[in-house]
Amino acid sequence: MVIMAACSSIPPNADPIKKFELNRYLGTWYEIARLDSRFEKDLNNVSAQYSLNTDHHVVVLNSGYNTIKKEWVKADGLAKFRGNQSEAALKVSFFGPFYSGYNVVALDTNYRYALVAGKDLNYLWILSRAKTIPEDVKTNYLKIAREIGYNTSKLIWVKHDLKDNPFLPQ
Numbered sequence: 001m002v003i004m005a006a007c008s009s010i011p012p013n014a015d016p017i018k019k020f021e022l023n024r025y026l027g028t029w030y031e032i033a034r035l036d037s038r039f040e041k042d043l044n045n046v047s048a049q050y051s052l053n054t055d056h057h058v059v060v061l062n063s064g065y066n067t068i069k070k071e072w073v074k075a076d077g078l079a080k081f082r083g084n085q086s087e088a089a090l091k092v093s094f095f096g097p098f099y100s101g102y103n104v105v106a107l108d109t110n111y112r113y114a115l116v117a118g119k120d121l122n123y124l125w126i127l128s129r130a131k132t133i134p135e136d137v138k139t140n141y142l143k144i145a146r147e148i149g150y151n152t153s154k155l156i157w158v159k160h161d162l163k164d165n166p167f168l169p170q
Contacts, residue, residue: 020088063167131160
């Protein structure tokens with residue numbers, strides 16, 4: 001779930017989660033679906049790991065299997081809150097000073113499933129703590145995404161058929 005651009009924002013009809021608890025969000029997430037971007041082109045088995053550094057910023061490690069190059073790839077980034085830390089409106093960077101919006105717009109109470117909106121309607125992710133997502137959660141998140149204005153017919157449904165990601169903790 002690599003997002004890179006100079007702007008840090010959110011689509012007009014999207015609202016980040018309030019009462020967000022970062023410590024519960026940290027850890028490993030699997031990408032279930034995404035709107036494709038050049039940064040994730042040809043990737044399957046995509047995951048994101050979030051942890052805190054000593055400055056209390058979020059360290060991001062995205063990884064996936066490039067189906068063309070036949071190799072695992074990773075991207076290291078840093079995320080920071082755009083405002084109040086109890087609101088899931090962050091900005092993330094994989095290239096120095098250039099940040100882009102990372103907005104959790106839907107999240108179950110147990111922090112197992114998340115819908116993440118990027119800076120605009122070109123960036124969207126459905127995430128899960130497991131490599132699958134229940135059909136009712138999927139249906140609900142697709143409905144929310146469409147209400148925001150996303151064209152969900154363009155989502156790529158990510159395969160999770162490999163178990164040897166060298167960047168994931170075993």
